[in-house]
Amino acid sequence: QQQVKQSPQSLIVQKGGISIINCAYENTAFDYFPWYQQFPGKGPALLIAIRPDVSEKKEGRFTISFNKSAKQFSLHIMDSQPGDSATYFCAARMEYGNKLVFGAGTILRVKS
Amino acid sequence: NAGVTQTPKFQVLKTGQSMTLQCAQDMNHNSMYWYRQDPGMGLRLIYYSASEGTTDKGEVPNGYNVSRLNKREFSLRLESAAPSQTSVYFCASSYTNRGGYTFGSGTRLTVV
Numbered sequence: 001q002q003q004v005k006q007s008p009q010s011l012i013v014q015k016g017g018i019s020i021i022n023c024a025y026e027n028t029a030f031d032y033f034p035w036y037q038q039f040p041g042k043g044p045a046l047l048i049a050i051r052p053d054v055s056e057k058k059e060g061r062f063t064i065s066f067n068k069s070a071k072q073f074s075l076h077i078m079d080s081q082p083g084d085s086a087t088y089f090c091a092a093r094m095e096y097g098n099k100l101v102f103g104a105g106t107i108l109r110v111k112s
Numbered sequence: 113n114a115g116v117t118q119t120p121k122f123q124v125l126k127t128g129q130s131m132t133l134q135c136a137q138d139m140n141h142n143s144m145y146w147y148r149q150d151p152g153m154g155l156r157l158i159y160y161s162a163s164e165g166t167t168d169k170g171e172v173p174n175g176y177n178v179s180r181l182n183k184r185e186f187s188l189r190l191e192s193a194a195p196s197q198t199s200v201y202f203c204a205s206s207y208t209n210r211g212g213y214t215f216g217s218g219t220r221l222t223v224v
Contacts, residue, residue, distance in 0.1 A: 009152070032211045043116070043202050043215030044155070089154060098143055098162070098206055099170070100213065102154040 003027060004092050006103025013110050019077040021106045023090035026071060030092035034100070035064065035075050038087045047088070048075070080110045114138050118203050118216035125193040125223045133188040133219050135203030142208040144186035146170075146178060148199040149218075155202065161186055162208060193223045 005024045013019045023033075034049035050057045050064040050073065057064045063076040077084055090103040116137045125131055137144065142163045147155040147170075157170030159178040167178050175197060177189045186205075190197060200220050204213040 004154075006154070034211055036215075041217070043204075043217050044213075045215065046212050049211055093211055098208060098211065099145075099157060099160060100211075101171075102147075102156075104152055104154040 003101045004090060004103040006090050006106060008106060009104070010107040011109070013077075013080045013108065015080065015082060015110055015112045017080050017110075019075075019080045019084065019108055019110070021075045021088050021090070021108070022072065023074065023092075023103050024070075024072045025092050027092070027094075028071070029095045030101075031095045032093040033064070033066065033073050034091050034093075035062075036089045036091065036102075038089065038105075044089055077108075080108075082110045082112045084108060085110050116203055116205055116214050116216035118201075118219050120219060121217070123219060123221050125190075125221065127194060127223060129193050130189065130191050131193065131221075132190075133201055133203075133221075134185070135187065135216060136185045137203075137205040137214070138184065139205060139214060140183070141205035141214070142183070143206050144180065145204045145206075145213065146176075146186070146188045147202045147204065148172065149202060150199050158188065158201075190221075193221075195223045197221065198223045 035047045036044035037047045038044040061078045066073045091100040145160040146158040161180040164183045203216045
């Protein structure tokens with residue numbers, strides 16, 4: 001049973017376009033929502049994160065949008081570049097402790 | 113500034129063999145984690161250690177044991193490997209109760 005549901009499984013975007021990856025959760029005890037980026041043969045690396053008291057967070061070309069009432073959050077990559085081609089994971093952390101539950105991942109390919 | 117170091121990077125085992133995956137971090141993090149990554153399933157928590165001297169089961173602990181040797185090192189042992197344990201294993205570390213895991217580069221394990 002996936003506690004964090006991520007979609008789509010894969011995504012192809014043209015260079016310069018916007019990449020959008022969505023995640024949904026059920027457990028209201030989650031209190032921290034990070035996104036990780038993983039390149040082939042490497043471990044995941046923290047990209048950007050948000051807390052549920054904020055509706056949006058932007059860092060460069062990467063933006064997280066958070067909808068607490070709908071229990072959904074999404075990653076937007078503006079002006080997508082071939083170097084953004086990677087697997088992206090959303091995650092959620094339980095209120096107590098620091099254990100992360102991950103989505104299934106989205107393989108992003110940006111075509112030049 | 114090594115971060116999280118995992119050894120070995122690749123391993124092939126025969127069914128029934130045992131092995132230990134090693135993990136060490138040099139960031140003075142309190143918490144350490146073992147995840148496995150399988151296609152379409154994201155990262156699933158096997159075991160974690162909130163602090164030196166404590167370990168707890170995660171989502172998929174069966175067939176594994178762990179040892180938190182000291183603050184820096186957290187090992188994962190497969191006592192009798194099974195083909196279902198073929199996966200990529202990631203070790204991660206973080207400060208207690210603060211998000212932002214740092215992951216190692218992974219161990220790709222094949223059990224034949």
